[in-house]
Amino acid sequence: MNLREISGLIFIIGLGFLLGAVFKCLPYGEPITGVGQTITALAPIEVGTTNIVASVLLAYRGLDTLGELTVLFVAATAIGMVLGQRDPEISSQPEAGFILKTAANILFPFLIILGAYIILHGHLTPGGGFQGGAILAAAFFIPILATPASPFNHHISSLIEGFAGVAFIIIGLLALFGKGYFLAPLFGTGEVGHLFSAGSLPLLYLAVGLKVGAELAGLLARLQETEASD
Amino acid sequence: MLFWIALISVVVMLSAAFATLFIRNYLAAVAAISVVSLALSVLFVVLQAPDVALTEAAVGTGVTGVILALTLRRVGLWKIEKNQQKET
Numbered sequence: 004m005n006l007r008e009i010s011g012l013i014f015i016i017g018l019g020f021l022l023g024a025v026f027k028c029l030p031y032g033e034p035i036t037g038v039g040q041t042i043t044a045l046a047p048i049e050v051g052t053t054n055i056v057a058s059v060l061l062a063y064r065g066l067d068t069l070g071e072l073t074v075l076f077v078a079a080t081a082i083g084m085v086l087g088q089r090d091p092e093i094s095s096q097p098e099a100g101f102i103l104k105t106a107a108n109i110l111f112p113f114l115i116i117l118g119a120y121i122i123l124h125g126h127l128t129p130g131g132g133f134q135g136g137a138i139l140a141a142a143f144f145i146p147i148l149a150t151p152a153s154p155f156n157h158h159i160s161s162l163i164e165g166f167a168g169v170a171f172i173i174i175g176l177l178a179l180f181g182k183g184y185f186l187a188p189l190f191g192t193g194e195v196g197h198l199f200s201a202g203s204l205p206l207l208y209l210a211v212g213l214k215v216g217a218e219l220a221g222l223l224a225r226l227q228e229t230e231a232s233d
Numbered sequence: 234m235l236f237w238i239a240l241i242s243v244v245v246m247l248s249a250a251f252a253t254l255f256i257r258n259y260l261a262a263v264a265a266i267s268v269v270s271l272a273l274s275v276l277f278v279v280l281q282a283p284d285v286a287l288t289e290a291a292v293g294t295g296v297t298g299v300i301l302a303l304t305l306r307r308v309g310l311w312k313i314e315k316n317q318q319k320e321t
Contacts, residue, residue, distance in 0.1 A: 137295065
């Protein structure tokens, strides 16, 4: 047995021990704390969302979402730094096949609509900024995949990303000065279940969606642009 | 009914995960990883977590697969054979 196999064996034994301890010590199927029940009961009244997950992500644990956005931003920045700029002397890649090119043309508007729907209805139905942002990024990346020669405007994507991040923090600061808590929901709850409800939560989700979409699209385009290092 | 859907998705996940380990072709292994995420998102729907299922389908299946495939090309493990033949 070499070192790699031994370390793998130790890892598996340790993981099994941890899982066994978790199953032995924690009651299965019973809630350990009452936080979940309290939030499920209070979220539609306090925050005004029908999607409880959105109320947890943006209202009760909004600071954690800001942390997630920061982690994503740092990761995208690091990738941009590692990959660097495109070498203009490298010849561009050949165009993709017929199926991908046709599908890219047809899919683009539908993916935009789907992503915008998932972001804007994040406080009503499952989904939200992160999922919708990933779909928006896919919508802008598929045309690049189909025709690699078409340029991706990194300035615009960076601008959108920066403004969305700043908007998220500004809404949080407005809540801090208006209500005394950072990222507290503003503007009241509205009528539960309507599109324009839940106060500032749709605005926050819009900021999250635009930021994630611009970031992921820029990251994918950067990966696509750089050639294989031989 | 739900039991069978869950069972099928678990079997698909496990077989795709083993396929990822044993397939020699790197690109096929990346596709198998995407299949794991796809079956996992079906399992999340069965477990009544549609939010997590959406995330898994968008990020796990889509973005991760694309990033892994592009990284394969970046490090030179996946080359487009047809064009090289054309050039030489």
